Amino acid sequence: MTTMLPTPSDDGLPRRFADFATLGDALDYAARGERGFNFHDARGALIHPYPFAMLRHDARAAAFRLIAHGIGPGDRIALIAETGADFAALFFGAVYAGAWPVPLPLPTSFGGAAAYVDQLRTQLGSCDPALLLYPAELDQMASDAATQAGVMGITFEAFAALESPEALLPPARPDDIAYLQYSSGSTRFPHGVAVTHAGLLSNLAAHAHGMAVTSGDRCISWLPWYHDMGLVGCMLSPVANQVSTDYLKTEDFARRPLAWLDLISRNPGTTLSYSPTFGYDICARRMSSQTKAAERFDLSRWRVAGNGADMIRPDVMQAFVDAFADAGFDAKAFLPSYGLAEATLAVSIMPPGEGIVVELVEETQLSGASGDAGRPQRYRAIVNCGVPARDMTIEIREEDGTPLPDKAIGKVWCKGPSVMAGYFRDPEATAACLVDGWLDTGDMGYMSGGYLYIVGRAKDMIIVNGRNHWPQDIEWAVEQLPGFKAGDIAAFSITTPGGEETPAVLVQCRTSDQSERARLRDQIREKVRAITGMNCVVELVPPRTLPRTSSGKLSRAKARNLYLSGEIQPYDLAA
Structure with a gap:
């Protein structure tokens, strides 16, 4: 039986720090060496070494398929960003075809199927893609979102089975758009960030220079590919700077x-x-x-x-x-x-x-x-x-x-x-x-x-009586109390019925004892007053209530909106 080996940290290809005209040029160069991506299972065992040369081969085939499908320069191709060879090949395939890949999130960051479908539909409406491509296991949710947005949806697997007749790949210029990136907070009003080849490669060169990348360096990442740090820092940068990289899926990191x-x-x-x-x-x-x-x-x-x-x-x-x-x-x-x-x-x-x-x-x-x-x-x-x-x-x-x-x-x-x-x-x-x-x-x-x-x-600043207060200071004050941790608390400003601005603090509470909840609420209120000098509204809410962005960060703005609209229901301590 042949032993599966990861791509090497070093090979004979001289390293270049992202000094290319376009992202396609960067992959063309990296493919001349032996370095590449390496995908691992939940326990960290290597399941798929993926040299840059193989990525380039698969990406060109994907580009030919896209062109045969009528895709041209400037068309958007929405891709559910699952960490794996399929997404990587399709992302670079769209780039080779002159289209703009648009990475979209996996459902792990959302409250349920309906919330995820709604998020996808909103982002599809924003980027107006010619296609949505997604892994087969997300077929139901992704196809629902595609139907609602009036977009053609195809699984990665079905797309790979299509013919890929060779075609002339359109030339790319440094000032052309390379891809669209949605920032992590883009929920109700998504903003697709348009990044050019020249802008991208300038930033990727800055990574290599800033971290003083040298021979033997190897990257390891569990960050999601739909977030800028995971996509740009840990997928595109390794290609442009020729760094072998080992990946765990984000959901596998979350479990272990x-x-x-x-x-x-x-x-x-x-x-x-x-x-x-x-x-x-x-x-x-x-x-x-x-x-x-x-x-x-x-x-x-x-x-x-x-x-x-x-x-x-x-x-x-x-x-x-x-x-x-x-x-x-x-x-x-x-x-x-x-x-x-x-x-x-x-x-x-x-x-x-x-x-x-x-x-x-x-x-x-x-x-x-x-x-x-x-x-x-x-x-x-x-x-x-x-x-x-x-x-x-x-x-x-x-x-x-x-x-x-x-x-x-x-x-x-x-x-x-x-x-x-x-x-x-x-x-x-x-x-x-x-x-x-x-x-x-x-x-x-x-x-x-x-x-x-x-x-x-x-935009998170809480302004009370003309003074600025940072929500982090209030949240950290509560975290000093036993039983609470980072991510359990969201602080933001609300307007009282009397028209005054006051801080509100939502705290995820795990106890079901009413008297203990009341004691905790008073303790939290006193702690915030001691640290900030402010009185605040304290609401205890069930665990896993506070919303997070696609990159896992607490979304104070969304927590505030959900609280004010009544979608977040605090415990009734009078019951």
């Missing part, structure tokens, strides 16, 4: 998080792997009930432990170090970064080896208030998110657009070749955030000695 660290431990080369804060958090929590980490893991070769996609929590990072230091994990491997789909991905990247660096910022600086002499000073640890990515410029600005000096908190703006061309068919939304080539990220932060520090999202 430590399989991620098992996969890193088994890899012979230096390792690159990214995760939002919650990925590190869940691994550290799982480890608390396990044997010593050193008996199971070897994390000594993990050179870049990237962190991005949500607010970086220094306490969570420290808990991960505490759990895995004896398995060889080096805290200096942490590489914080900041980015968003509208900038393709990376805006800032921490130089490798500097680890997690924090600055303590007094809360009156965060709120813009003058402070209350009667209250003790309180500080929040703000994580350094690195220096501007290659070819990216960052400015901190006042609301009126005036640039701010070092250490002053304001809106984060960025400019560079990888900033999006615009939102697809939405000039108003584009004009609202793109001004003279500068992108208003919607995030608040400050610069300090050339490094970017992110404070929070401007």
Whole structure:
């Protein structure tokens, strides 16, 4: 029996850092070597090595099928982004055919079949695709959404069975659109981010330079391919920078998080792997009930432990170090970064080896208030998110657009070749955030000695009596209480019947005892008052009630809408 071998970390092909005119050119070059993708099962066993040469062969065949189906340059091809060879080949096939692939989410992030069908239908209506392609196991839901949106839907398997007569592939130009990316929060009003080949490759080159990719480097990922960090950072970047990559499906990571660290431990080369804060958090929590980490893991070769996609929590990072230091994990491997789909991905990247660096910022600086002499000073640890990515410029600005000096908190703006061309068919939304080539990220932060520090999202800010309060501060206050954890709490602003703005806090509660619920509510209210000086509305809700975005982040805006519309029903403590 032939032993299945993964693609090598190194081969004889000289590495190029995404210095190509188009994404198709990048795959053409990577296919000349032996590196590639490697797909693993839920326990981390290799099930499908997929060299870039095979990906290119399959992608060209997919392009011929699309052209035979009447697909031409500029047509959108919607693809359900299942981690696997089928999606990868179809994505690059659409690129070779001059069409725009549009990755769409799997149903794992949604409340049920109806919610998922509605989400798909909404995004299909936005991108107006010629085709929706999806894995056979999603046939019922995907075909329902396609029918409702008036789009032809075909399974991956049925599409692969179609004829693929060779055809002339249309030439691509650097300024052509390469793909559309929906940002993770795009639910009711989706915005398709249009990314050009030139913009994409500029950002992918910035990844390789920013992480100092070198021989022996190998990427490991469980991130979903419908989210910018998973798609751009862990699928397209490995092709353009010729890095062999090992994949776990996102749902397999969710069931067995430590399989991620098992996969890193088994890899012979230096390792690159990214995760939002919650990925590190869940691994550290799982480890608390396990044997010593050193008996199971070897994390000594993990050179870049990237962190991005949500607010970086220094306490969570420290808990991960505490759990895995004896398995060889080096805290200096942490590489914080900041980015968003509208900038393709990376805006800032921490130089490798500097680890997690924090600055303590007094809360009156965060709120813009003058402070209350009667209250003790309180500080929040703000994580350094690195220096501007290659070819990216960052400015901190006042609301009126005036640039701010070092250490002053304001809106984060960025400019560079990888900033999006615009939102697809939405000039108003584009004009609202793109001004003279500068992108208003919607995030608040400050610069300090050339490094970017992110404070929070401007639209999440809670403004009470003229003072600004960050929902994270309220949520973290509740998390200090026993029995609660990150993701259990959503804080946002509501208007009382008397017309006053006040913070509301929804807290997922697991106890069924009424007196205990009442005690918890009072305890939470007192904790928030002690930390912020504010009275707030506290509502206890059932577990798994709070909505999340497609990338797994808490959606405060959606939680607020569902609460105000009555779709989130708190426990009745008077019963």
